[in-house]
Amino acid sequence: MKITNAKVIVCSPGRNFVTLKIETDEGIYGIGDATVNGRELAVASYLQDHLVPCLIGRDASQIEDIWQYFYKGAYWRRGPITMAAIAAVDVALWDIKAKAANMPLYQLLGGASRTHMLTYTHANGETIEETGDKVAAFKEQGWKAIRVQSAVPGLPVTYGVEKVGSLAQAEDKPRETLWDTPTYLRFLPKLLDHLRDRFGYELHLLHDVHHRLTPQEAAGLAKEVERHRLFWLEDAVPAENQESFRLIRQHSTTPLALGEVFNSIHDCRQLIQEQLIDYIRTTPLHAGGITHVRRIADLAGLYHIRTACHGAADMSPITMGAALHFDRWVPNFGIQEYAFHPDEAKNVFPHEWHLRDGYLYSGEKPGHGVDIDEKAAEKYPYRQAYLDVARLSDGTMWSW
Ligand code: GCO
Ligand code: MG
Numbered sequence: 292m293k294i295t296n297a298k299v300i301v302c303s304p305g306r307n308f309v310t311l312k313i314e315t316d317e318g319i320y321g322i323g324d325a326t327v328n329g330r331e332l333a334v335a336s337y338l339q340d341h342l343v344p345c346l347i348g349r350d351a352s353q354i355e356d357i358w359q360y361f362y363k364g365a366y367w368r369r370g371p372i373t374m375a376a377i378a379a380v381d382v383a384l385w386d387i388k389a390k391a392a393n394m395p396l397y398q399l400l401g402g403a404s405r406t407h408m409l410t411y412t413h414a415n416g417e418t419i420e421e422t423g424d425k426v427a428a429f430k431e432q433g434w435k436a437i438r439v440q441s442a443v444p445g446l447p448v449t450y451g452v453e454k455v456g457s458l459a460q461a462e463d464k465p466r467e468t469l470w471d472t473p474t475y476l477r478f479l480p481k482l483l484d485h486l487r488d489r490f491g492y493e494l495h496l497l498h499d500v501h502h503r504l505t506p507q508e509a510a511g512l513a514k515e516v517e518r519h520r521l522f523w524l525e526d527a528v529p530a531e532n533q534e535s536f537r538l539i540r541q542h543s544t545t546p547l548a549l550g551e552v553f554n555s556i557h558d559c560r561q562l563i564q565e566q567l568i569d570y571i572r573t574t575p576l577h578a579g580g581i582t583h584v585r586r587i588a589d590l591a592g593l594y595h596i597r598t599a600c601h602g603a604a605d606m607s608p609i610t611m612g613a614a615l616h617f618d619r620w621v622p623n624f625g626i627q628e629y630a631f632h633p634d635e636a637k638n639v640f641p642h643e644w645h646l647r648d649g650y651l652y653s654g655e656k657p658g659h660g661v662d663i664d665e666k667a668a669e670k671y672p673y674r675q676a677y678l679d680v681a682r683l684s685d686g687t688m689w690s691w
Pocket of ligand 2: 499526551
């Protein structure tokens with residue numbers, strides 16, 4: 292089966308998405324997501340200008356060789372742009388292979404290890420009470436696991452709380468936000484105290500620090516919130532320096548999650564092999580497709596670490612489809628994140644996966660079960676957009 296055409300589609304149904312559609316001489320096509328929030332056009336160009344010309348005429352069934360060709364064959368390898376572009380090719384090719392086999396993608400990976408996936412969503416409030424009310428509403432809808440973020444009093448904007456949340460801002464420059472670690476560290480335990488008093492301990496609560504602390508601060512926080520028995524504390528420290536997690540680990544048993552920004556197994560090898568984390572958050576988008584995340588998951592499995600694919604709304608419904616087929620198979624599955632796509636995105640990307648009672652279901656259609664309506668996509672042209680940046684009150688740049 293020969294690849295006859297590959298096109299890059301950039302659209303903005305509620306937010307920007309980059310999609311690769313690969314067509315073959317047998318009439319079967321597959322689609323993959325290449326979205327890197329705030330850097331969309333860089334991946335579009337990487338695909339269009341550098342990968343697509345090498346794809347035409349290739350045998351679509353050679354997923355592994357094509358992956359290696361684009362990974363090893365690039366002298367300048369790794370990095371979010373390269374790996375997202377390779378991921379889009381990889382996911383589109385798995386989609387084609389599964390459609391050609393007339394099987395849902397999880398069957399090609401080794402078949403189902405489970406019927407449905409435990410999933411968490413986000414409760415974000417301006418006040419502790421409002422966050423609690425949102426948790427109550429999700430609980431009522433059947434959710435078993437909820438990530439809780441609340442505005443930190445004294446900071447004008449808090450990550451994850453605004454309506455647009457982590458969505459990139461449609462502006463010509465990144466918005467600058469203010470961060471203050473001591474204020475945050477005094478506040479967070481109060482939020483968790485309130486939620487445990489109100490909901491007890493059965494409900495899984497998660498919290499995302501979003502890379503803001505030093506290892507020493509994170510160790511103190513992880514120790515202090517042990518009493519709240521979190522499902523996890525996420526991205527406590529920026530993880531370029533993987534060994535910094537040793538300090539947190541030595542001081543606390545709070546489960547740790549990490550890895551949504553990682554794009555290769557080498558970004559998490561030490562964290563996994565030293566058992567410094569409990570959940571690995573790499574997705575089939577930012578970490579090089581199904582072909583690469585399954586390698587990460589297999590390594591993680593050796594060390595009792597479970598998967599937890601990043602599921603923010605800034606990855607298209609295609610990534611959610613691919614992730615759910617991966618989740619359906621992966622033996623060491625932990626949890627899946629889901630943050631609700633804008634309605635316009637659901638129309639552009641018709642999909643078979645669905646939510647019921649706090650669980651996601653992959654669907655049974657051949658392929659990954661997600662399609663793109665190119666006519667609908669045309670109605671939503673790309674808009675320039677950035678993620679926020681953060682500074683301390685004296686102007687120092689901080690991790691956002
Ligand atoms: C999460 C993430 C996101 C990111 C976003 C950046 O845990 O879901 O931290 O909210 O901020 O994906 O583009
Ligand atoms: Mg996160």
